[in-house]
Amino acid sequence: DRHVREIGGREAILAQTSTYAVGTVSLPAAGLSGKLEAFHAKPDKFVQRMSLPGIGDMEEGFDGTVGWSLSPLTGPTLLDGKQLEQRRFDADFFEDLKAGDRYRSITTVEKTTFEGRPAYRIRLVKKAGDEDIEFYDTETGLKIGAVSTRDSPMGPMQSTTTWSDYRKFGSLLQPATTKVSVMNTQLVMSITSVEYGKVDPAVFSLPAPIKALIDKYLGLSTAGFVILVVGGFIAAAMLSGGGEDSSAKCEA
Numbered sequence: 001d002r003h004v005r006e007i008g009g010r011e012a013i014l015a016q017t018s019t020y021a022v023g024t025v026s027l028p029a030a031g032l033s034g035k036l037e038a039f040h041a042k043p044d045k046f047v048q049r050m051s052l053p054g055i056g057d058m059e060e061g062f063d064g065t066v067g068w069s070l071s072p073l074t075g076p077t078l079l080d081g082k083q084l085e086q087r088r089f090d091a092d093f094f095e096d097l098k099a100g101d102r103y104r105s106i107t108t109v110e111k112t113t114f115e116g117r118p119a120y121r122i123r124l125v126k127k128a129g130d131e132d133i134e135f136y137d138t139e140t141g142l143k144i145g146a147v148s149t150r151d152s153p154m155g156p157m158q159s160t161t162t163w164s165d166y167r168k169f170g171s172l173l174q175p176a177t178t179k180v181s182v183m184n185t186q187l188v189m190s191i192t193s194v195e196y197g198k199v200d201p202a203v204f205s206l207p208a209p210i211k212a213l214i215d216k217y218l219g220l221s222t223a224g225f226v227i228l229v230v231g232g233f234i235a236a237a238m239l240s241g242g243g244e245d246s247s248a249k250c251e252a
Helices: 002-007 010-014 081-090 208-223 233-237
Strands: 018-027 032-041 045-052 056-062 067-071 075-079 103-114 117-126 131-137 143-150 157-169 172-182 185-196 247-249
Touching: 002 010, 002 172, 018 045, 032 185, 067 081, 067 208, 075 081, 075 208, 103 131, 117 143, 157 185
Parallel strands: none
Antiparallel strands: 018 032, 018 185, 032 045, 045 056, 056 067, 067 075, 075 247, 103 117, 117 131, 131 143, 143 157, 157 172, 172 185
C-alpha cells in the first residue's frame, strides 16, 4: 500500500488506460546498446520492441489471448500451457495494485537488504501456487527488486530484477532503470519518456509471422500432426519469464 501511495496513489493508477514508454536497452557484458519501446494497455495487453546491433529487432507481446515473440535467433514463437499463463499474469496493467483475486497470500517475511538498501522481503503466493519475492525499500516505500521463476524451453529459470532511479512521468512515479539478470547475463532498460492514454489499439494486433504460425498450428492440428516444441528463451527472459508446457516455432 505504501508503494502505491508513493508512486501517485490508487486513483491516479486506475485513471490510466495505457502507457507508451521509450528508452534504451543494453547488454553491458557484450557491449551492446540499442532502442527500446514498450506499449501497455488495460487490462493485460502489451508489446515490447527492442533493437540491438549484431542481434537485430526483437519483439514480444500479449494481446489478451495470444502470447508471442519474434527474434532473429528463434523466429516467430507462440506460448502455450504454463508459459502462456505466466505471460498473462505478468501482463496485468494494474500489477502494482496487487489485486486480491490474483494471490493466495502476500506476506512480509523479514527486514533485509537488497542491492545495498534496507528492504522488506515480501512473499507473494499466486492463485496458481507459484511464488514471487519482492523487495520494498524501508525508507522510501518503493519497490526496488524481485526474484521470480518462470518456465522456459530450457526448464524453470530464475531471474532477479532491480528497479531504480524513480522519476515523475506524468502523474505517476516510475522506475527509469530496470535491470534483469538471468543465468549470469544482465539486461538493462532505461526509460526516457512515458506517455499515457495515447496507445492505438492496433499496436496490439498480432504481427503477420505470428498469424501465419497460428494458421500453420491450426492446420497441422486439424491434420492430426504433432507440433514440434522449441524455444524462444531470450524474449521470455526480457519479461522476466518464459516451459515445461512449451512454445511453438516456425521453421526457418
